[in-house]
Amino acid sequence: MDKVVIQNLEANNQRDLSRLITKVENDGKINNITLDKLFKKTNQAIRIGVTGPPGAGKSSITNELIKYFIDNDQKVGVIAIDPTSPFSGGSLLGDRVRMNQYHNDENVFIRSMSTHGHLGGLSRKAQYIGDILAITGKDVIIFETVGVGQGEYEIVNVADLTIIVLVPEAGDEVQLMKAGLIEIGDLFVVNKSDRKGSEQLTEKLKSTININKEITRPVFNTIAKEGKGIEELFNGIMKKFKELEDSGYLLQRRIDRYKVRVKNIIQENLLSKFWTSNKKEKLNQATNSLQNLKKSPMAAAEEIMESIDL
């Protein structure tokens, strides 16, 4: 990467930042962006994941939290991987306008990423973008992703701590546990808490998530659109982060994440070395007719692996 660009990054040059992020977004092969000696700066930022079902109000909560971080002299970067997020242009005009309030604030940088159905690769890209934001001096990086099913697991790969946002209609706790959201949350938010069922969900959550008494996982009640409950959530985040840091959990999570990244880079390199144009052609030939599909994929794989241009 260009030395000047790196220096500009460190100086929080917004144009260079945008350009570099676009480069990461568009290029499947981002391993050449080594970030070199700057990498050590990337561990200075807190990475927060915000996930939950569509319509739970994740963006509103993120938006309200930003204010508290700014008041606390912290620079904020937001990466919205949520296809339903207004940050990603996925909502009505009113929301988009609301989200643009930080447009000219150099302490806040908001960026959306589209999924195109490949969240796996996306979480890798999101990590790089997180690194880049950390290098520009962001103290807090928020990853917003939609999660009912698989998305919630992806966020664990990028965040230091994860906030699960639910609404009173979220259903009974069995459904929640099965959906996997319970396992991965460090903090829980029942948003739109003025709605029916809020208290019941809050109580159920509290009793469900704190079976393991070692780590307490708090539940917060918010009405994000009115800014209610956000201060408590903000304080809860800071407290939880401190807890994770002191207990060593944070370091372990970062190590795990780092290992996954190293493995992914190696995998990408191995595959790109393997798939010469010769081998790609061989695969196409092996699948160009119904007749060929009668061979098992394992047999086809073996034939390609045995070809000599490895």
Next chain:
Amino acid sequence: MDKVVIQNLEANNQRDLSRLITKVENDGKINNITLDKLFKKTNQAIRIGVTGPPGAGKSSITNELIKYFIDNDQKVGVIAIDPTSPFSGGSLLGDRVRMNQYHNDENVFIRSMSTHGHLGGLSRKAQYIGDILAITGKDVIIFETVGVGQGEYEIVNVADLTIIVLVPEAGDEVQLMKAGLIEIGDLFVVNKSDRKGSEQLTEKLKSTININKEITRPVFNTIAKEGKGIEELFNGIMKKFKELEDSGYLLQRRIDRYKVRVKNIIQENLLSKFWTSNKKEKLNQATNSLQNLKKSPMAAAEEIMESIDL
């Protein structure tokens, strides 16, 4: 694989079938299950994906469809990858009992698979299990997965045709499109159609999904718990399958799926060759302290790749 087991599979021996499926489920490395010359039989079954948000009634619809397939002299296999499915034990006792009605029917085989957050690997296993079921003579294989976010994309990798199940409360069409469900459905079901908003959703769906006039994608209204609308859905599935077959889309989908499988097998083989215990140890050493994490993951990957035991 044992020759006797294979023969027993072809004879639809339920015990051997269960055992082999468990083997596939438990063993990450399933490439050695080549299924050999039996593989050509695997393309004789229709593979149907049923996906949609939790609580939409996917299992109820699957359950009702089974009856029609049986009446139509078709043997059915069901693989429930949905953590919220009663097939997976993810619901209340009443549901589980209801689902067990085919317990002693040798023409119906129902199996659940848990996700543990790794749907990627799971869809690969689900394909193998689909192959195995096809070899036992199942004519129809139904994959039931929960999908809001990423799960819906995975099902495309295993199914010949995909049914999206929604409920009237599913929200506006923008949300749906963003959630990716619209793109991947061949047939749409508005279940619980006696509820408020059913007509509006049906109309919105019809106008949204059929912008591309080349392929018509039908919308069905059902009340699965009362068996209403299932016959129309069943007929719609058979008609759609014929359409896909005649147009060549089916072959193309199967080729694409096959290619992905070959690529995955090769990837797994390359990685298992690469990650010798030496290299694993190197990775552990590279990540055993906070100090080490200051090196970029790309630099760490390079060091491991350069070690000589490749």
